[in-house]
Amino acid sequence: MSVAVAASSKQDVSSRIPPGLRAKFAGRIVAEQFTCDGIPTVWVDRADVVEFLRELRDGEKPRFEMLFDLTAIDERLRTRREGQPASEFTVVYHLMSFSGNCDFRVKVALFDADLGVPTATGLWPAANWYEREVWDMFGIDFAGHPNLFRLILPPTWEGHPLRKEHPARATEMDPYSLDDDQAAYEQGALLFNPEQWGMQRKSENSEFMFLNLGPNHPSVHGAFRIALQLDGETLIDAVPDIGYHHRGAEKMAERQSWHTFIPYTDRIDYLGGVMNNLPYVMAVEKMAGIEVPERAKVIRVMLAEMFRLCSHLLFYGTFAQDVGQLSPIFYMFVERERIFNIIESICGARMHPGWFRIGGVAQDLPEGWDMRVRELLEFMPPRIDEYDAMVLDNGVLKRRTQGIGVYDTQEAFDWGVTGAGLRATGLEWDFRKQRPYAGYDNFEFDVPIAVNGDCYDRCAVRVEEMRQSLRIIKQCLDNMPGGPYKSEHPLTTPPRKKETLRDIETLINHFLSVSWGPVVPPEEATVAIEATKGINSYYLVSDGSGGSYRTRIRTPSFAHLQMIPHISNGFMVADLIAIIASIDFVMADVDR
């Protein structure tokens, strides 16, 4: 049945490629690929790719303003590549159009002997880190890139880990040892050299001070380092350095079954809890053609919004704390604790329940859940009002955050900024509204925006979002549908057991699904959601096996951090802290 659906929409997807673009690149489009997520996917030659991307950005409508993601796939072991041109390494550009509300995927085929594409940093400054990451992970060279060195892995790392030949586990490698020579070499690689980071040691009038903020610092929200070039207390330049929280989630995904990777997603944005499961399970469901029952959808939305509340509360408190206000964080932790108690009574765990399943959720709601959720809806609103009086209305806080770290909508597009950071620039763009997923179209809520794009506005938008989340949770409470909490589809896990003791066919299926996990058809799908910190997406490639062939996790915080120098140069150290706080990131979400 899913094949029939695919066949009917193939024409449809193809028609979404702008005709002008097709005409301009007539004969130069290598191939068109159909993917089950309906995103037009076009293969071009690497000589044409920059021109092609420029045409997509500046050409006829819809214009694709944002380089949403840039990644690569090691195709050498992939067996099911029907209809795709030969390629050993494929570079994938994922563009997003906000004016046209659609996506576009551009792919470039490369061969191991000659891994190189021209850089896209001239088109989008955001491409800088993405290209560095691809170089780091795959060893693909981007000609013309200003500083193509390792971004996430340490500078002394050997090999490129997302290549298929790179070992995934320590047990596949030689035992690790660190002798004196090796230690000295590693130490030497850590020496700070401002020139390498593109910074001058002195100007005509003054000698600069380099301040190493992090990886351990009270205000960097995890292990994050920024090298600051200071003139007095004024920031001349700042260079963010990431990778201290890298756990190789994308590599791990290639070793896990579709089902067993779910708990790993919880730890990507560790404040988002089950909200992280959502894009992953939706992408798998899309590839497998699984329809999720209504009840499961509403349960998912309710839990996701609870986690949005938790995450925003933590943001709100730490934002106030980073501006020097001592108390709000403690009040907000009280609230957060109460929400976690409710989450725990539903999912059995607090921060990382890993509770969504392919095709639904792990269990049905417990008895009496509605009472506890009703309590939440009663105690939260007055507390949020109280916090507004305490934090947002505070004159000192306003003076510290208004007009600091400003960017406009165009800059947000250029740097790949999504979520509250984008809405604070005046663009009313919420994934839940623009492209309703998981049944969000059934809910009534507003998309709060602000117009100044400064630290204060980013905070104000999130505070208003908490109120909207409460509205959504209330609607879940009032309209919880009955029925199953998980799909009856054979590819869901854990699989159906009802008939297993009656016929051998079902028993075999059950056995295989439990021991190996479900086998998902060979497909590709990107599913993006409005996560707590911006748009989070999973790009999954299935090779028709029990696990993912390639899992790309596009996280919002990664793009946001890259922007820090752009919006904080010229300000003071104290302002930088306010800017960092207003971005609302966690390092696990950046490094993955």
Place this chain on the structure above:
Amino acid sequence: MSSFAVGSGLSIASILLAVIVLAAMLIWVERRLLGFWQERLGPNRVGWFGILQVVADMIKIFTKEDWVPPFADRLSFVLAPAIIMVVVLMSFAVIPFTPEIGVIDSNIGVLFVLAMASLGAYSVMLGGLSSNNKYALLGSLRAAAQMVSYEVFMGISLLGVVVLAGSFNLRGIVESQADGWYIIPQCIGFLIFLIAGVAESHRLPFDIPEAEQEICAGYHTEYSGMKFGMFFVGEYLGLVLISSLITVLFFGGWLGPSFLPPIVWFALKAGFFIAFFILMRAALPRPRYDQLMSYGWLFLLPLSLLNLLLTGVVVLSTL
């Protein structure tokens, strides 16, 4: 009585002991009060209501390794925390607690306090510079600018009181308030003194030299053990000192209805301001360093000069 008069050995020893013990106890008081205001418990395990937490902290801090970073300037690094303790304790010498209790009756009491407060800036500056740490350097730069400028307004805001009392003697200032506390004619002076006082003792919201979220711990980033403890207790001593000064200068010191002894009146008033400072810490965010400076020079300085001018006009016209 004579063995416990102003300036007697017993009096000096007991004031010194009481002040230091009080400052140490304040650590517990502050943590409990903050806990109370922040919907949490605070230290409540050691002793009755956690009151022995201070003792536990002291044991820990005394038994820590007395470490000086190899890259620091040893002499000034060790000297810095001692300076803050000494100058704040010296300031207590001129505070008249009751008609009987006090160390000296100096005719230049107000000036002496201001002089000691100025010396306090050296402690913070030396501590930061000798640490040879960039965060500490930023902290001591901020401290130097902040303390030097806020001393100016502090001094000028006091002069209104001095004019009214016609004396630099703190005991004389208290006695001259028998007919009415100076908070009423000098309310502007009081507010400026209050703000400058917080800035001088660099507590939140004016803890810019040690702003944890920005520059780790500022000037005492490299300090640990007892040397850190001296900075820590020095800060609380400063808090007691500022509260005592406010009591003496604006709230009639030990004066009060006779159903309570003078020392209790003094303690109540000073205690009220200590609690107020703690509440302020719980409530307010921190302004930026340049905002604090421009607020001081562009707003507080003209205001304090105006206050002094008006006081002068009133005093001269009623002569």
